[in-house]
Amino acid sequence: MSESGGLDLRYPIGGLFLIIGAILTVYGIMTAGNTEMYVRATAVNINLWWGMIMIVFGGVMWTLAVRGGRGATIPRPSSGGGDGD
């Protein structure tokens, strides 16, 4: 949370991709010798490779959020609120 009460959307996006990316990467390392499992994916260890790509993306999002900028932060609602009524 960067500003007073504002939720910067880049934190949950970054966090989600870091966690899922880490799970896939670890699983990819654990199953690295299992050629039978990856035959369907044209012999690419897709868990390992895609997990790492997700970690990179999650990391970029998280870094952007930490470095701040208004980006995706929404301010607290104005006290008056409503338009019209």
Next chain:
Amino acid sequence: MPVTQVTFLDYTVMAIYFAAVLGIGWALRRRMRTSTDFLVSGRSLPPWVTGLAFLSANLGAQEVIGMGASGAKYGIATSHFYWIGAIPAMVFVGIFMMPFYYGSRARSVPEYLKLRFDEKTRTLNALSFAAMTIFSSGISMYAMGKLLNLLLGWDFDTSVLISAGIVLAYVLAGGLTSAIYNEVLQFFMIVFGFAPLVWIGLRSVGGWGGLTAKLAEVAVDKGLPAGAYTHAWQGMGSAATNPIGVEWFGLVMGLGFVLSFGYWCTDFLVVQRAMAADSMTAARRTPLIAAVPKMLFPFLVILPGMIALVLTEGSGLGQGIIPPKFAADGAPLLDAAGRMIMDYDLATPMMLVKLFPSGMLGLGLTALIASFMSGMAGNVTAFNTVWTYDIYQTHVRPGASDDHYLWMGRAATVGGIALSVAAAYVATAFNNIMDLLQLIFAFVNAPLFATFALGMFWRRSTGHGAFAGLVSGIGAAALHHGFTLATGSVPGVKGGFFGLLHTYPSELAQTFWTAIYAFTTCFVVTIALSLVTRPRPDSELRGLVYSLTPRPTDEVSHWYERPAVLAIIVLALTALLNVIFF
């Protein structure tokens, strides 16, 4: 028997995603103080967020499953639904129409109609729109329950109720803001779930070159030119030389103009995302930002269907890995010519389960479920706003406190989801009713763009003219459909119920021409009746009509953030894509 088994790891990936979705709703719950916070996000969001949500709200089941199915049926020509059928309209709504939606301070699209025309025009639009959102979200749930049952053996009731429960929880907690935030999250899930599917899919058929060669054989088998599946425009000269079965004029006018502008420029479900932006410039940039990923989405959602058509790891029945539809006794269904009827809706899901190992399968399935849920949440958040402001506040209880309308907005969220679940069960029991409803909504939507275009750009148009134009446009759509049929269809929901005056080469051609007739009728009737009814004085139309509204100034810090510059870039890139895949 389910097609595949899901492991503990796949469930873990899904669970983490659901936790994130619910967490966002939870984090936003204290922000919802007024009905405008809850229903229209208090006009507070930055354009990249509203832009991705604009795209994602439309990225429901129809999009991901349906575009994969169309990819298998029509090949790369399916991208017309994007490059002709979406991008130009998205640019138009951003540059020319958003100033009136945003600038009029209307809280919904029907409310703009009330400000510009009158109460009856608004109510007609609000009622049909509210009914349509419930229906589409019900259809979406039904499709999801059926698919998860078939693929994974999950219980239909459990899938429907759990997904409805999750959407209910996060929309109830954080309102439109929560729905929009989650749509952005879903956008990234869908991109990251489907991009590796295309990568692995292309590898397994020998890249684009291999895919082209294999699809050429399929095309020749079906009596089409060899390039029919891999060229978007080459066969468009005649309905007989392209898999869509429509000629270029019907495609460009019906899909590219009437249907596309009717949807992207007037449908509150998408326009609502732009109206939640934090400034006029941000609102105008919303659809333009959305247009960039939108023009690339064909590669993400259409290619899997095309690849599924030529993969050889199928069960032997059907084509590629796409199975045929089965009758109740387990035998494949055949059409009149004795060929198997393919279950094209399974093209993309079959790609997921055939190409992804455990782990990635969890990610792919999560992306699929995310697309169902974003479609559902989009419909529910549009429904609760139209219900609360355009129906309840207008006709049931005007002049109540804002706290009361906030309460009503929450109640409408619960009610909307309950009705959607009910609609999903109606769909399981009476498929024909759903086909009929879908047809009626197509009639109601077809003339809409004529009404909005005349309202915004011709100050002489009147409320009586608009209402009569809409009603006669709907009538024209019903008449045209009732007097025509597509080759091979039987009279009934597919048309021809009043008699048969013309036969179209395909159902899509019939749909496109129905839209063209409805639009033209609405356009002509609105003008004719407006000329004989009394116009509103100019002073009441400021901010609502082009000629009486000052041009919006761009509040941007860089030249490339200007809406007009973005629009030119978007259109140039789209033209380039059309040339590459000509």
